[in-house]
Amino acid sequence: MDHSIIAKDLTKRFGDFTAVDAISFQVKRGEIFGFLGANGAGKTTAIKMLIGLSIPTDGEIEVAGLDMKGNREQVKRRIGYMSQKFSLYEDLSIRQNIRFYGGIYGLSPKNIKEKIREIIHRLDLKEYAKRVVADLPLGWKQRLAFAVASMHDPQIIFLDEPTGGVDPKTRRQFWEMIYAAADRGVTILVTTHYMDEAEYCDRVSIMVGGRIDALGTPRELKKQFDSTSMDEVFLKLVRG
Amino acid sequence: MKSYLAFVKKEFYHILRDTRTLYILFGMPIVLVLIFGYTVTNEFRDASIAILDQSKDVLSQELSEKLTASGHFRLVAQLDQPGELEPTFRAGRAKLIIVIPPDFEQDFYRHKAGSIQLIADATEPNYGATLINYAQQMIQRFQMEKSGARELPYQVEVEIRMFYNPQLEGAYNFIPGVVALILMLISAMMTSLTIAREKETGTMDLLLVSPLPPLVIILGKVSPYVFLSFINALVVFAMGYFIFGVPMLGSLGLLLLLCILYLLVALSLGLLISTRSSTQQTAMMVSMFVLLLPTMLLSGFLFPIPSMPTLLQFIARIVPARYFIDIQRAIMLKGAGWEAVWYPTTIMSIMVVVLLLAAWRNFKVRYR
Numbered sequence: 001m002d003h004s005i006i007a008k009d010l011t012k013r014f015g016d017f018t019a020v021d022a023i024s025f026q027v028k029r030g031e032i033f034g035f036l037g038a039n040g041a042g043k044t045t046a047i048k049m050l051i052g053l054s055i056p057t058d059g060e061i062e063v064a065g066l067d068m069k070g071n072r073e074q075v076k077r078r079i080g081y082m083s084q085k086f087s088l089y090e091d092l093s094i095r096q097n098i099r100f101y102g103g104i105y106g107l108s109p110k111n112i113k114e115k116i117r118e119i120i121h122r123l124d125l126k127e128y129a130k131r132v133v134a135d136l137p138l139g140w141k142q143r144l145a146f147a148v149a150s151m152h153d154p155q156i157i158f159l160d161e162p163t164g165g166v167d168p169k170t171r172r173q174f175w176e177m178i179y180a181a182a183d184r185g186v187t188i189l190v191t192t193h194y195m196d197e198a199e200y201c202d203r204v205s206i207m208v209g210g211r212i213d214a215l216g217t218p219r220e221l222k223k224q225f226d227s228t229s230m231d232e233v234f235l236k237l238v239r240g
Numbered sequence: 241m242k243s244y245l246a247f248v249k250k251e252f253y254h255i256l257r258d259t260r261t262l263y264i265l266f267g268m269p270i271v272l273v274l275i276f277g278y279t280v281t282n283e284f285r286d287a288s289i290a291i292l293d294q295s296k297d298v299l300s301q302e303l304s305e306k307l308t309a310s311g312h313f314r315l316v317a318q319l320d321q322p323g324e325l326e327p328t329f330r331a332g333r334a335k336l337i338i339v340i341p342p343d344f345e346q347d348f349y350r351h352k353a354g355s356i357q358l359i360a361d362a363t364e365p366n367y368g369a370t371l372i373n374y375a376q377q378m379i380q381r382f383q384m385e386k387s388g389a390r391e392l393p394y395q396v397e398v399e400i401r402m403f404y405n406p407q408l409e410g411a412y413n414f415i416p417g418v419v420a421l422i423l424m425l426i427s428a429m430m431t432s433l434t435i436a437r438e439k440e441t442g443t444m445d446l447l448l449v450s451p452l453p454p455l456v457i458i459l460g461k462v463s464p465y466v467f468l469s470f471i472n473a474l475v476v477f478a479m480g481y482f483i484f485g486v487p488m489l490g491s492l493g494l495l496l497l498l499c500i501l502y503l504l505v506a507l508s509l510g511l512l513i514s515t516r517s518s519t520q521q522t523a524m525m526v527s528m529f530v531l532l533l534p535t536m537l538l539s540g541f542l543f544p545i546p547s548m549p550t551l552l553q554f555i556a557r558i559v560p561a562r563y564f565i566d567i568q569r570a571i572m573l574k575g576a577g578w579e580a581v582w583y584p585t586t587i588m589s590i591m592v593v594v595l596l597l598a599a600w601r602n603f604k605v606r607y608r
Binding site for chain 2 (some may be wrong): 083096
């Protein structure tokens, strides 16, 4: 089986506090993997280790076929990341933002030009292209951020609560982009606290207190916990 | 290299988009130089004085005329009795009062010991002291003129020459000070602010996730401000030279070289501050306390270091601006070369290394 992400006994300690406690999981290529957990359950710390922003205290990570140890710069070229906070430059225009990210990922000027045209066309942003990003409605900003995070054709895209504060309709549009990427073979790891979104994922893991307490397809989990919705599964787990 | 250029380009977009910052960047140095240029001066004109002449003889009249004829003093009141002294000060009518005792002329010629009292309003201590100094000089000169005809048994003649700044031009002092201040503010404060902004908006995470090496991120952030600060330094030097006549006796090349060294100190400081602050506001506050105040007050720019209390003198040793001001004075005003600037240069080089190491350590602790 072809795996995009393999985490084995991944642990992060800050002094006496264990934020992530020996978690192990695997994500298949092209899979949409939901990474759930209450605030403070260790989600963000785990993601930071997976994208190379934080060094694990213990355990092993393999991302995009590379061991994170010693290959961090290589790994970074193969992954995309979109954070919880909206992460484009508000005071730059859409074009300038795209050009910048293309530039730091080392895309050729010709390639960048194509990407600009493609993204603007795909997101229907023509009338906004020269405006600064701050002028865009939030939903569009997030779709743009996703497009930018995937413009260097990464094998895996990490999404840290990408749809926070967005209305349901825009969230659907956003998920259509996620599905389209997954169809192209891109692996998606997404954190969310909207339980309806958990239903959209191929498989879901739920973290409680630094450990993964449940892992499976939404259907399996509902069966396992004798629930009708992911919401119920989550509540049962969190309340112990 | 290509990604570095993309980074620098983006940084310039930020700067150019934000016209307000742009005005501050280039307006502040010019305004500062002009303000300092036309306000910081020891000269005065038409200072209000009053005279309490209890003697009213020929000699006291002559002295009064001599004082007011200079154009520096303007006589606003002739007082009649000592009781009027304080009310005059309190009403703010005069800044200096000259009290001539009774029998001034008699004492002067007969006993060779005339005495005069100078009373100044010291609510503005510097101004008061300046007026006293000046009045004292004029009275001494007056005394010499009057007694010159008569022989004095002994006389020490004091001749004064002010080396390197014969006219005591304020600009000779404030141009080096302003350059040090501006460079510190722009490079350090702007760098710390712009890095803090990336953290605040969350874009820093994106940069760190990208394959850009941290060194490129830092260089990319910093180099536009090096460039702008350097241009600013040139503008201020040029204003000093052309508008205020500050000389450039030494090597301009050496000065600019050391100017870049000072810029590096400022940038390293800015980096260090930015690794310690997660919001622009903290960065701003820290910059104010760590950079602005010491650079203004402890660098020898506004107040001479030798006259500070020992503790402050000690603190002043770690204020980078102090060394750069020394360097500028040595090169611009004295025409000195390496032999005079090696010491401050060494200190600043050590500062760069220490600050960069500290910043790098913080950076690693935060993200790794």
